[in-house]
Amino acid sequence: IRLIRSKDYDHLSQIAAKKIIEQVKHNPHAVLGLATGSTPLGTYRLLIEDHQKNETSYYHVQTVNLDEYVGLPSDHPASFHAFMKKNLFNLIDLKEENIHLPNGNAKDLDHECEKYEKLIEDLGGIDLQLLGIGRNGHIGFNEPGTPFSSKTHVVQLSPSTRRANACFFQSPSEVPENAITMGINTIMQSREILLLASGVEKAPVMRQLMEKSISIDLPASVLHRHSNVTVIADEEALSSCG
Ligand code: F6R
Known part of the structure; x- marks a missing residue:
């Protein structure tokens, strides 16, 4: 792991956006793995700004998101689909058919997971x-205890993760109980990974991560x-971190 220390959230967002823009310029057909949550929002804002100012194009880019809730209509404002549209997709020249998220409304969820793996392949x-990190060290919706060999799968969300995401819903009980997430192995197959961590509430988990025991x-x-x-x-x- 290479560690880049940024002085604050804006600086972090600038470094992350620069890396993504470089990737897209170098490979206009890049496949970008994207995350929701509050951490990448600043990065997405800078991608939009750059697209408007410098015309960096996403026309041939494909995106695959890490995860999606089960059982929320894709136009529900708290769905990751709606989140990505609002905060990035609608504001750059990405083609609708190149946007991919797991379908949390599929009839056969296990089949949907297999389809998503096949799609990435x-x-x-x-x-x-791009990854954020949960306070308990989760990546995607892979909570502690998830086998490293896991592929895209259905998860039951832990109470703490449901609580952390409750702010996007009218009431905490509205937070879905399940989600589809890329597995840890799916994430590890990526050619390059960028993990972003900001704020003092991530300090304990970052300390653990930097201790290097797996x-x-x-x-x-x-x-x-x-x-x-x-x-x-x-x-x-x-x-x-010491
Ligand atoms: C988001 C995701 C999650 C978040 C993590 C951190 O698609 O899969 O793992 O990256 O929960 O969330 P924030 O950025 O809100 O602290």
Whole structure:
């Protein structure tokens, strides 16, 4: 893992956006793995700004998102589909048919998971996967204990993850109980991975991650086994690291 220390959230977003823009310029047909959550929002804003100012084009880019809730209509404002449209997809020249998220409304969810794996494979794999990190070390919706060999699968969301995401819903009970997520192995197949961590609430988990011991109790620790991972973290997120 290469660690890039940024002074604050804006700086982190600038470094991350620059890496993604470089990737897209270098390979206009890039397959980008994307994440939701609050951490990548600043990065997405800068991608939009750059697209408007410098006309970086996403016309041939394919995107695959990490995860989606089960049982929310895709136009529900809290669905990851709606989140990505609002915060990125509608504001750049990405083609509708090149946008991919797991379908949380598929009749046969296990089949949907297999289809999503096959889709990623057919696209030629993920060139650059963007990740956030949960306070418990989750990546995607892979909670502690998830086997490193996991492929795209259906998960039951932990109470803490449901609580963390409740702000996007009218009431906490509205948060779906299940989601589809790329598995840890799916994520590890990406050619390059960029993990972003910002804020003091990520300090304890970043300390654990930087201690370098690999365990399924800390899903993100698997990234030490990947040869092309960059962690971009701000000072607050690194404030517990020695
Ligand atoms: C998002 C995702 C999650 C988040 C993580 C951090 O698609 O899969 O793993 O990246 O929960 O979320 P934030 O950025 O809101 O702290």
